[in-house]
Amino acid sequence: MYLGFIVLLWFALCGGIAAQPLRLVADSWPPFTDQRLLNNGFATDLVSTALRRAGYTVEYAQVPWARATRGLQTADYDIVIAAWYSPERARYGQFSNPYLINRVRFIQRRGGVLSFNELADLHGYRIAAVRGYEYSPEFDRDTLLQKVEVPGFVVGARMVHARRLDLAVEDEYVARYHLARELLDIRDELVFLPLPLSENPLHILVRRSHPQHAEIIAAFNRAVDQMNADGTYAALFKRHGL
Template identity: 35%
Template sequence: MLILVLLSAIAPAYADKLVAVQNPWPPYLGPELEGQGLSGQIVREALRRQGHELEIRFLPWARALRMVKNGGADLLVAAWWTQERSEYLRFSEPYVQNNLKFIKRKSDSFEYAGLQSLSGKRLGLIRSYGYGDELTNAKNYHKVVNLDLVSNIRMLLAGRIDLTLEDELVARYTMYQEDPVLLNTVSFTERALNSKWLYVASGLRHPKNKEYVAAFNRGLKSMQEDGTLERYLQQLTPAQ
């Protein structure tokens, strides 16, 4: 009996097992990645420090966003803030920064110089991504919407679009995994559209949204203070 009491005293006491839904987005997230990706590792550790287990289930982005919005899952592990999303999601403190850059054919001399430089361009976007209200609301370019980056890259190389857009690290990783030759056929603009932070988010319809986001924030602060977060972020070295 004494042994059982001692074991229960040193075992982690988990308040809740949280379920997050998310699209595969390597190297930040993916079922085949170590720790399910960098974001998976950071968010899981932050929540563990607050007594929560985390299960990540991988779904298409639009479906994952809809589930969390409607309270059908506890969290999104990696989401960009937009004004529209803030109307139905509670966002955490930010933990990783993305640099969204335009991707072009290597032979293309285009350089991004503000929204006006996109005039007449066919831009490949991904459905339900939060690129920012300024780009989303602009009317001077042609939007071509696809389900994923690889589809946009294929259309770019086939001449069916002029540009696509993604976090540079994600794009390099995705193209390398799909076909390393792709990296030699495209290039990135020097200037980014914007730098966007990643957040954990919970739907405002979820009865524990405030509790779960606060728990992540406390765990994240602890990781910042002891250097754990910085050690994770050192993994973010873009492929050349």
């Protein structure tokens, strides 16, 4: 009798955990994550679709990046929608397989003569970097690079255009999104350097303190594979203009 009660209680608790919506979180990073965009952006749309296919319900919150990662550690949120791998994040979260590759590139004024084969070639030049962002291990730890913190890429790009800085750095999709909108007036006066800084796989990050974190990751990975196979991924990509 007692054993039967324990078994029923266990199933009730597990069922309650599964029925609770997964709390997705991201900062504003258009075109990937932003409340102003269709279905909160491409990454949010893709991740939500995959998790719903796997049988989960989801809800979305948008907060600054530092608050998002801190909230994962304090169990205020369950999943960071878009994260690059770092050993620090891996301590408190489990990464999925990558669902996109971010190609990070430098931008300079048209007619500029800067190019590089290695980061040492850029020593002595002023580079706009978004406050709190990580771009690549080599870039982040190179203390000889003159990295100037800016609140966002748009500000950095305008500083490059005004010749206050030499370069700005950003994911290519993100840069092209802003160049077609807030920076449309100066778009033709800015150009990408040919060589990318890095190519970073993009993942979801599930808090390790969630009792089903491994199952969520496995289910998400399977769902994304199915979406690639049946054309859903390509359709989402097209829907968001990427």
